[in-house]
Amino acid sequence: MTRTTTIDRADVTWLLRRMRLIRQASERIARLYPTDVMETPVHLCIGQEAVPVGLCRHLRDDDKLFLGHRTHGPALAKGLPLPKLMAELYGRTTGCSHGYGGSMHVIDLEHGLPGSSAIVGGSIALGVGAGLAAKLTGASWIGVSYFGDAATNAGVFYESLNFAALRRLPVLFLCEDNGWSNVMPKSAHSAHDITGVAEQMMPVLQADGTDALSVYEHAGHAVERIRGGGGPMLLHCRTKRWMKHQGPERCDLAANHIDPERDCPIVRLETWAQRSGMLGADECTAITAEIEREIDAAIAFAEASPFPQPELVEV
Amino acid sequence: MPWSKFRQDYAAPTGGRPLSYCAAIREAIDQAMRHDPRVFAIGLDADDKFGVFGSMANLTHPERVLGTPIAENAMTGVALGAALSGLRPIHVHLRNDFLLVAMDQIVNYVAKWQDMFDHQVRVPLVIRSIIGRGWGCGAQHSQSLHGLFAQVPGLKVVMPSTPYDVKGLFLAAVADDSPVLFLEHRWLYKNTGDVPEALYTLPFGRCARLHEGESLTVVAASLAAVHARLACETHGLDVDLLDPRTIKPLDIDGIVASVQRTGRLLVVDHDFPFGGFAAEIVAQVAERAHGALRQPPQRICFPDRGMPASGVLERAYYPTPDRLAAAMQAMLAGELVGGGHGF
Ligand SMILES: Cc1ncc(C[n+]2csc(CCOP(=O)(O)OP(=O)(O)O)c2C)c(N)n1
Numbered sequence: 001m002t003r004t005t006t007i008d009r010a011d012v013t014w015l016l017r018r019m020r021l022i023r024q025a026s027e028r029i030a031r032l033y034p035t036d037v038m039e040t041p042v043h044l045c046i047g048q049e050a051v052p053v054g055l056c057r058h059l060r061d062d063d064k065l066f067l068g069h070r071t072h073g074p075a076l077a078k079g080l081p082l083p084k085l086m087a088e089l090y091g092r093t094t095g096c097s098h099g100y101g102g103s104m105h106v107i108d109l110e111h112g113l114p115g116s117s118a119i120v121g122g123s124i125a126l127g128v129g130a131g132l133a134a135k136l137t138g139a140s141w142i143g144v145s146y147f148g149d150a151a152t153n154a155g156v157f158y159e160s161l162n163f164a165a166l167r168r169l170p171v172l173f174l175c176e177d178n179g180w181s182n183v184m185p186k187s188a189h190s191a192h193d194i195t196g197v198a199e200q201m202m203p204v205l206q207a208d209g210t211d212a213l214s215v216y217e218h219a220g221h222a223v224e225r226i227r228g229g230g231g232p233m234l235l236h237c238r239t240k241r242w243m244k245h246q247g248p249e250r251c252d253l254a255a256n257h258i259d260p261e262r263d264c265p266i267v268r269l270e271t272w273a274q275r276s277g278m279l280g281a282d283e284c285t286a287i288t289a290e291i292e293r294e295i296d297a298a299i300a301f302a303e304a305s306p307f308p309q310p311e312l313v314e315v
Numbered sequence: 316m317p318w319s320k321f322r323q324d325y326a327a328p329t330g331g332r333p334l335s336y337c338a339a340i341r342e343a344i345d346q347a348m349r350h351d352p353r354v355f356a357i358g359l360d361a362d363d364k365f366g367v368f369g370s371m372a373n374l375t376h377p378e379r380v381l382g383t384p385i386a387e388n389a390m391t392g393v394a395l396g397a398a399l400s401g402l403r404p405i406h407v408h409l410r411n412d413f414l415l416v417a418m419d420q421i422v423n424y425v426a427k428w429q430d431m432f433d434h435q436v437r438v439p440l441v442i443r444s445i446i447g448r449g450w451g452c453g454a455q456h457s458q459s460l461h462g463l464f465a466q467v468p469g470l471k472v473v474m475p476s477t478p479y480d481v482k483g484l485f486l487a488a489v490a491d492d493s494p495v496l497f498l499e500h501r502w503l504y505k506n507t508g509d510v511p512e513a514l515y516t517l518p519f520g521r522c523a524r525l526h527e528g529e530s531l532t533v534v535a536a537s538l539a540a541v542h543a544r545l546a547c548e549t550h551g552l553d554v555d556l557l558d559p560r561t562i563k564p565l566d567i568d569g570i571v572a573s574v575q576r577t578g579r580l581l582v583v584d585h586d587f588p589f590g591g592f593a594a595e596i597v598a599q600v601a602e603r604a605h606g607a608l609r610q611p612p613q614r615i616c617f618p619d620r621g622m623p624a625s626g627v628l629e630r631a632y633y634p635t636p637d638r639l640a641a642a643m644q645a646m647l648a649g650e651l652v653g654g655g656h657g658f
Contacts, residue, residue, distance in 0.1 A: 039626040040451030091451065091625030102451035102624030118455045119416065120385050153384035154416070181385065183363050189384040310631030313618050 005220030007213065012269070012278045013287075014057060015212045019049040019266050020291045022073045025082055028295050029072075029089065030248035037303075038089040040102035045073030046250075047210070047242030047258065050265035051176045052077035054207065054215025055144070055235070058223040059112065062141040064130035066123045067116035069104045070176075074146050079111030082294060083301040092305035099308045112141070121154030123147070124173070128160045131169035131232070142170040142226050150181030152194050161234070165201040168231035172222055173198065175234065176209065178241035198234040209239030212269045318351070318490035323483060323515040325523065331479070331509030339478035339510045340370045340499060343485040344405065346514045348376045351403060354489055355379040357394060358407030358443075359387065367407060368445065368504060387413050391420035391442070395428065398440040403489060408444040411498060412458050425494045426469030437492040441485075446537070447501045449629060454621030459537075462584070462591035464496050465563040471519060472562040474498040474537040478508040480560055483517030490516050500538040500585075520564035526556035531646055532573040534596055535583035536562060539634075543583050546640035554643055562592055570596060571603045578609035579646055583639055588616035610649065615642055 026044045033042060045052070056077035059065065065078050072085060080096060088095025089103055096106050104118040114130070117123040127145030134141050151157060152175065164171045181189045195204045205222055208214040215237055222233045240258050243250055253260060261267055273279040334342065347354045356371065362382040366372025374380060383390045387408070394404040408414055414421060421442065428438050448457035465472045473488055473495055475481040481499065488495035525540060526547040533556045535543040540558035547554045555573045559566055574580050580600055584593035593614040600612060615634050623632055 038451075039629075040453070040624055088624075091627065095625075097624070099625030099628060100453075100621075100623045102453045104455075105453050105624065118453065119412065121416070150385050153386050155386065155388060182360060184360070184382065188382065307627040308623070308625055310627055313620065313623050313628050313632045 005217045007216060009278050011057060011216070012273050015053050015216060016266070016269050016273065016279070016284065017287055017291070018053040018056070018077050019212060019269065020287055021082065021294070022049045022052070022076050023266055024288070024291045025076065025085070025295055025298075026072060028299070030243075032299075033248040038103075039091055040089055040104075041246050042072070042089070042103045042248070043070040043246050044243045044248070045070060047263065047265070048176060048178055048239045049073055050212040050215050051174070051209045051237045051239055054212050055174055055219045057216055058219050059144065060141065061110065061112050062139070063112050063144060064114055064127070064141060065112055065144045065146060066114065066126040066130070067106070067146050068120060068123055068148065068151060069116070069118040070148065071104060071106045071116045075106045075108065075113055075116070078108070078113050080106060080108040080113060082298040084108065086298040086302040087305050090302040090305070091307060092302055093308050094301070094305040121147070121151045121156045124151060124160045125156055127173070128164045128169060128171050131164060131171035132167065134170050135167065140227070142172060142223065144172045144174055146174045146176065148181070149175060149177040149179065149186055149194060150184070150189050152192070152197070153189055158197065161198055161201045161232070164232040170226050170229070171232040172226055173232065173234040175236045177236060177238045179238070180241055180245065182245045195234070195236045198236075202232045202234060204234045204236060207235060207237045209237030210263045210265050210268065212265050213272065318516065321486065321490070321514050321516045323517060325517060325521060329511065331511045333507045334478050334510040335504065336478045336481055336499070336506050337369050337504040339482040340485055341372065341374075342510070343482040344371060345374050347405075347486055347489040348374060348379055350514060351489070353401065353403045354405065355381065355402060356405040356407055357381040357383060357390065359383050359385055359390070359413070360409055361407040367409065368501065370499070370504075371407070387417040388420050391417040392424060394440055394442075395420065395425050395438065398438050399428070399436055403439045405441045405443055405489065408442070410456055411444040411446050411460050412455050414442070414444055414460065421464070421470070422467050426467045429493060430469055438494050439489070439492050440494045441488045441497055442494065443497045443499070445499050445501050448622065448633070451624040451626065451629065452622075453624040457622040459498070459500075459586045461496075461498055461536075461562050462586045462595075465592060465595070466590070469494065471495040471564065472498070473519065473560070474500070474562060475560055476503060476537050476540040476558050478506065478510045480517065480523065482510050483515050484519070484560065486514060487516035487519060498537065502538050503541065506541065519561040520566050522557040522559050522566040522569035524556065525558050526554055528552065528554040528556070528577070530577055531555065531579040531581060531643060532557065532570065532577045533581045533583060533643065534559060534570055536560065536592075537585065539583045539585045542634070542636045543639055545636040546643060549636065550640045550644065552640065552643050553647065565596075567599050567603065571600060574600055574604050575607045578607055580608065580612040581615065581643060581646055582612070583615045583634065585633070586616060588614060588619055591616060610646065613642070613646060615639065
């Protein structure tokens with residue numbers, strides 16, 4: 001690929017805001033979680049923020065993004081309003097799934113989020129279906145299947161790529177490779193090289209999943225090519241999971257070779273933005289403070305929202 | 316390996332010591348592996364550091380515990396192939412919802428392999444799965460699918476409610492030469508009861524009577540049995556409570572005999588109502604003992620919709636011991652309970 005994706009101040013501000021939103025919301029969730037106000041398992045995305053934002057900056061509201069269990073980051077990046085996510089975690093009627101879904105099952109039809117699944121692998125096929133629908137109806141959206149490294153062990157990964165490639169469907173396969181399947185490292189769960197498998201069927205790009213600019217650039221190429229009728233692609237983003245698989249606890253960062261400065265997608269983008277003169281230090285600080293206020297408001301909204309009526313599920 | 320010498324009937328455990336449900340299943344797995352070198356365990360996170368919620372922690376033969384990638388369908392086929400090659404695999408799943416990914420192998424292969432070849436081969440395969448629910452896990456992580464699996468010929472479906480039963484029935488499952496689906500409810504893991512130390516197997520297809528009474532037969536398995544027992548004991552109800560222990564084979568004779576005495580039947584089933592285990596019992600009792608019924612038989616199941624996540628909805632969705640007690644009291648007072656499916 002020879003073209004370079006351009007990036008301007010608006011893009012950088014957007015990337016930083018969304019990453020801050022994901023990070024600060026996740027940290028707040030982690031802080032509140034032990035008080036049991038959120039009765040639902042949470043798979044947090046701290047450290048992995050670059051991947052969803054770099055991707056979603058190139059997606060339109062009608063592009064359809066299908067997620068697995070680790071929903072918060074990509075859902076917020078795609079446009080799910082934070083109050084609706086928070087209210088869902090609080091089990092309220094105003095949540096994006098009206099309290100029926102919980103953390104792993106989020107939806108936002110306005111922003112091209114037709115739902116997410118907690119059975120690993122299956123939702124990869126759904127993005128292919130969205131691509132097929134675009135092709136059959138002449139619609140201009142693309143389908144995006146968003147999944148982790150371990151989902152590539154399921155047969156449905158291969159089957160989905162194969163079909164998408166055979167039909168040249170407008171589908172982006174986005175592998176957010178954090179190197180873990182719960183407590184199992186990739187070396188224990190994958191004999192294959194994910195990009196190697198995909199390359200037999202479609203063009204593959206690789207981005208640094210701790211660097212929003214890298215993901216932004218490669219996702220830009222991929223989305224442009226797919227939208228232009230070039231057929232499916234896989235974008236592989238290697239990133240780092242700072243949190244335990246589920247719940248509010250951090251991993252032992254040092255033991256996992258994570259340097260919270262070097263590997264932090266937010267620090268990286270802020271440093272770059274300030275050095276290149278895109279954003280001033282005061283602007284970055286202002287974003288952090290603004291987001292904190294948004295989170296306060298989202299939590300207040302969730303707390304003030306009603307619980308669903310239990311009669312709805314009693315027969 | 317002569318598994319037959321361990322056969323034991325359902326006499327009250329003697330020489331036992333108090334053990335949790337979790338420790339009992341762990342002991343069964345450990346003894347099975349120690350007794351028979353053909354036994355091995357395989358499954359996603361079967362070798363995790365938590366030992367599958369403690370049920371496989373510190374086994375004598377960790378070298379016979381194999382972790383797998385997320386590949387439930389293929390791994391079921393792998394386990395079947397190993398069973399057809401002389402081993403006795405225990406395929407472990409952390410939640411029974413994941414079994415659905417392996418439905419092709421379970422239904423078309425595992426369950427059918429003996430019938431297709433007129434039982435020339437043995438399929439000594441145990442598929443062991445934990446049933447979970449609660450804490451907003453939602454519709455894909457809270458199901459109990461025993462009814463679905465029992466519908467398929469060729470699968471035995473076992474779901475014990477006590478530590479004594481879980482040990483003896485698990486060892487019976489490993490000893491069995493046909494496929495067994497073994498379901499353990501996570502909420503039972505901390506319950507304790509007397510469990511003999513020695514290796515023993517218990518027969519399939521025999522009800523346990525958890526509470527004696529003359530006026531209403533209640534059938535409930537696994538966690539539902541424990542809840543129903545609590546309801547009977549707390550409210551001193553005149554209820555004959557039967558725990559089938561194995562959904563399939565089913566001790567229908569035991570159930571029918573009870574209904575013939577009591578004239579009333581209530582089935583409590585932690586599963587979906589339509590065409591499920593509760594429906595099957597009602598149908599079989601209607602076929603066999605219609606004349607004995609003084610009242611229409613009743614069912615308490617999950618509502619006919621997927622599990623909600625919100626805590627308030629979860630608490631309404633799942634029947635509680637109090638709701639079971641109310642339903643039993645209503646039946647004993649001669650009232651009808653639900654609308655025929657669910658309560
Ligand atoms: C079919 C299936 N098997 C097992 C699980 C249990 N499980 C939930 S998440 C997970 C690990 C997934 O890892 P990956 O796909 O890399 O995503 P990550 O959690 O790292 O984002 C496992 C094994 C499941 N949800 N579905």
